[in-house]
Amino acid sequence: MSKTANSGRANAYDALINRIAAPRSPIVLSAEFSKKAVTLDGFGFLSGSSVIEANGVPISPIDYDDSFALSNGTLTRLTAKIGKKPMKLAFPKGQQVMVTVFNPTTGERSAQFVTTRF
Numbered sequence: 001m002s003k004t005a006n007s008g009r010a011n012a013y014d015a016l017i018n019r020i021a022a023p024r025s026p027i028v029l030s031a032e033f034s035k036k037a038v039t040l041d042g043f044g045f046l047s048g049s050s051v052i053e054a055n056g057v058p059i060s061p062i063d064y065d066d067s068f069a070l071s072n073g074t075l076t077r078l079t080a081k082i083g084k085k086p087m088k089l090a091f092p093k094g095q096q097v098m099v100t101v102f103n104p105t106t107g108e109r110s111a112q113f114v115t116t117r118f
Helices: 012-016 084-090
Strands: 027-033 037-043 051-054 057-059 062-064 075-081 096-103 113-116
Touching (some): 027 096, 027 113, 037 096, 057 084
Antiparallel strands (some): 027 037, 037 075, 051 057, 062 075, 096 113
């Protein structure tokens, strides 16, 4: 399964000179669930300084996957391996949950992303 995401315009010149895009507010694009973990893809997540929140409650621990990030650092991935029981509490099956990503370093919080675990 391949995934693509886009936002705005590509700038070939910036890619050639390896110019890094300006930091942006976090944006959650998607959420995937396993029995013990939730993975978020989006923009503007910071390595070591991003907190996943489910209905306003912080979830930890968080792993920042830098192998997934685009070379300019825009598309990023966070994974919270929280275990089976905490997963059921934070993301009850069949119920909508408001997910946000908070970056304490910048003080920015993403818009709410509504997701449901099935």
